[in-house]
Amino acid sequence: MALLEVSQLDVRFALRQGEVKAIRDVSFTLERGERLGIVGESGAGKSVAAFSLLNLISKPGFIAGGSIRFEGQTLNTMSERGLRKIRGNRISMIFQDPMMTLNPVLSIGEQMVECLKAHRRISSREARAIALDKLRQVQIPSPEKRLDQYPHELSGGMRQRIIIAIALLLDPDIIIADEPTTALDVTIQAEIMALLLDLCEQHNVGLILITHDLGVVSQVTQRMLVMYAGRVIEQGPTREIINDPQHPYTQGLINALPQMATPGEKLNQIRGSMPSLSNLPSGCAFHPRCDFIKRADGQTRPACVEQVPGFVQTGNCQVACHMVAELLEDRRLKEESQ
Amino acid sequence: MSAQASAAAVNHIPAENVETATPLLQIRDLKKRFSLSGDFLEQLRFKGGKLVRHQEHVHAINGVNLDISRGEALCVVGESGCGKSTVARTVMGLLSPSEGEIHYDGQRIDNLSSRQLLPYRKRMQMIFQNPYASLNPRMTIQQTLEEPLRLHHPKWNRQQIADKVEEVMRSVGIDPDWGKRFGHEFSGGQRQRIAIARALAVDPEFIVADEPISALDVSIQAQVLNLLMEAQHARNLTYLFITHDLAVVEHFGTRVAVMYLGTVCEIATTATLFAKPRHPYTQALLSSIPRLEDDRPQHIRLEGEVPTPVHLPSGCVFHGRCPYANARCRQEIPLLQMQNDGTRVACHAVEEGRL
Numbered sequence: 001m002a003l004l005e006v007s008q009l010d011v012r013f014a015l016r017q018g019e020v021k022a023i024r025d026v027s028f029t030l031e032r033g034e035r036l037g038i039v040g041e042s043g044a045g046k047s048v049a050a051f052s053l054l055n056l057i058s059k060p061g062f063i064a065g066g067s068i069r070f071e072g073q074t075l076n077t078m079s080e081r082g083l084r085k086i087r088g089n090r091i092s093m094i095f096q097d098p099m100m101t102l103n104p105v106l107s108i109g110e111q112m113v114e115c116l117k118a119h120r121r122i123s124s125r126e127a128r129a130i131a132l133d134k135l136r137q138v139q140i141p142s143p144e145k146r147l148d149q150y151p152h153e154l155s156g157g158m159r160q161r162i163i164i165a166i167a168l169l170l171d172p173d174i175i176i177a178d179e180p181t182t183a184l185d186v187t188i189q190a191e192i193m194a195l196l197l198d199l200c201e202q203h204n205v206g207l208i209l210i211t212h213d214l215g216v217v218s219q220v221t222q223r224m225l226v227m228y229a230g231r232v233i234e235q236g237p238t239r240e241i242i243n244d245p246q247h248p249y250t251q252g253l254i255n256a257l258p259q260m261a262t263p264g265e266k267l268n269q270i271r272g273s274m275p276s277l278s279n280l281p282s283g284c285a286f287h288p289r290c291d292f293i294k295r296a297d298g299q300t301r302p303a304c305v306e307q308v309p310g311f312v313q314t315g316n317c318q319v320a321c322h323m324v325a326e327l328l329e330d331r332r333l334k335e336e337s338q
Numbered sequence: 339m340s341a342q343a344s345a346a347a348v349n350h351i352p353a354e355n356v357e358t359a360t361p362l363l364q365i366r367d368l369k370k371r372f373s374l375s376g377d378f379l380e381q382l383r384f385k386g387g388k389l390v391r392h393q394e395h396v397h398a399i400n401g402v403n404l405d406i407s408r409g410e411a412l413c414v415v416g417e418s419g420c421g422k423s424t425v426a427r428t429v430m431g432l433l434s435p436s437e438g439e440i441h442y443d444g445q446r447i448d449n450l451s452s453r454q455l456l457p458y459r460k461r462m463q464m465i466f467q468n469p470y471a472s473l474n475p476r477m478t479i480q481q482t483l484e485e486p487l488r489l490h491h492p493k494w495n496r497q498q499i500a501d502k503v504e505e506v507m508r509s510v511g512i513d514p515d516w517g518k519r520f521g522h523e524f525s526g527g528q529r530q531r532i533a534i535a536r537a538l539a540v541d542p543e544f545i546v547a548d549e550p551i552s553a554l555d556v557s558i559q560a561q562v563l564n565l566l567m568e569a570q571h572a573r574n575l576t577y578l579f580i581t582h583d584l585a586v587v588e589h590f591g592t593r594v595a596v597m598y599l600g601t602v603c604e605i606a607t608t609a610t611l612f613a614k615p616r617h618p619y620t621q622a623l624l625s626s627i628p629r630l631e632d633d634r635p636q637h638i639r640l641e642g643e644v645p646t647p648v649h650l651p652s653g654c655v656f657h658g659r660c661p662y663a664n665a666r667c668r669q670e671i672p673l674l675q676m677q678n679d680g681t682r683v684a685c686h687a688v689e690e691g692r693l
Contacts, residue, residue, distance in 0.1 A: 042555055157643055185582065186623065188417075190626035190628070191639060193628075194639075212555065213628060214556070215627065215630055219629075252557060257560075257630070258560075259585050264567075266564050266567065267560040268560065269557070273527055273528070274557075
């Protein structure tokens, strides 16, 4: 059994205009020590997916269906008290903006000790020793001094190191990192990512990395999910998806990167923009932007407009696309007839 | 791909033209300081029984020299706080330089009054990073696009203005029927198109774009970048393009200037810079781009963090993080020096052949 099993997760927001389905039918698993990337553009639902894992969705949002199982316990129906034993302890989170995550009126040491004492019965002195050890692990210069400093005294990169140290405080099984390096400069980003990767490997911690940056995902994760308008549209081993994307959206996303084009030439763009979740197109949510809804004979494939595509297996990847499904079906029929 | 492929394909302009033609924009020894100590009375302190005036400054730009030739896209890259946006704003006259000169088409413009500057404002326009903040929320798109035209073409009649607005909206791919809507009704990519339309409305020849695609999603970034390149070809525009995204630079730029802590440490044509970065900072910067390929070279780790621009390090501003720094680097400020392939690098180690 996998460490974390998410099946058919459905999160909605009850708004005045009606219910908005932020994510639908999201299923994935995470093994111990595995690194999983969730990729998508803003509004794809990747952060909602991450927050709902720890039931951190606040009103008007709610988990409308599906289950999140961690070591056999169902998190989405668990009491707040039970959840508190898991949050920060077994599964911890790293957020995008380190300044917003740290408490500005407490020193770094106080925040770390507070976190340790909330979960373990230990003395302040023991807690401080653990905190110091974690600060050393994240390679902060002069860690003793940092314990008595306040967040505003530290630079952005340093703050994010502290956040990582706090995420590691209680030796969690899983770290969920929501755009952990987006607010940082590229040289700092590269260092923080390398550090996170090292620490996860060293301590055999599972990582769920939420990002919009395909470069980061391809370097850090082993498997990835691509999300579009609240659904997973492609999932599988990261290398396979990056090297040979099947879904037209994933292809478009990768081909739109400047490094995929000849300098000075036109970039391959995806036309249009992500639909609003309150007003999704029928059928496949990507169909108004998709170049493949027409068959070879010029006819629009009716399923694309009418029916939400289910997953089909190609190689080690699962893809939710009618076009891919049809190609596979054709191939199968051809092989059978021979 | 990258190096070899781009070396073969790059550049809208042959290199010799860049060297010989008089530059459209010249920046000479530009310095910009921001005071941190408030007004005169706030600067007064008691020290040893005496009243002394105490001033502290952020040294945002410390002696930048740049030439931009007609038709090229000069990209300025660097990390946050390196002064790249300050350069852009100073060029546009939104900030006045503390020292140094800015010449546009041979004419010094940094000391002109705003009335004298008006004809230049028509020729140079700016696109800002955040299209959510750069469009006036109380104006319709039509009003937003008409405003610069009314200012710069006071003699035009209503029909002329309406025609021009429609033309410019079409050219950036916005339906002219949307003119009655307000900025908040559009997505980020569409807003940025409107901001570009506003800049293009007065038919400028020079555009300063300050991180124009950083706030946009990946699939939208490509659309906007394509639009900027189309506009460049169609209107023969010159760009000063500020960005921190090196992948965009590699695709878009004719030449690149790398900035660190208010100084330019390397200027080269895009192909040369990506094929053969000289300055240790440029090398570190290039090695930290997250790439899709898995066989990428190991990234160069820099010691420490960018120092504060309030107390600048002595000598080379990069020496505290540079693996090649020696005693000379700690004392003497390196100047940009021409290499045999036309690249200019400010580094003692490169000059002495240590690197």
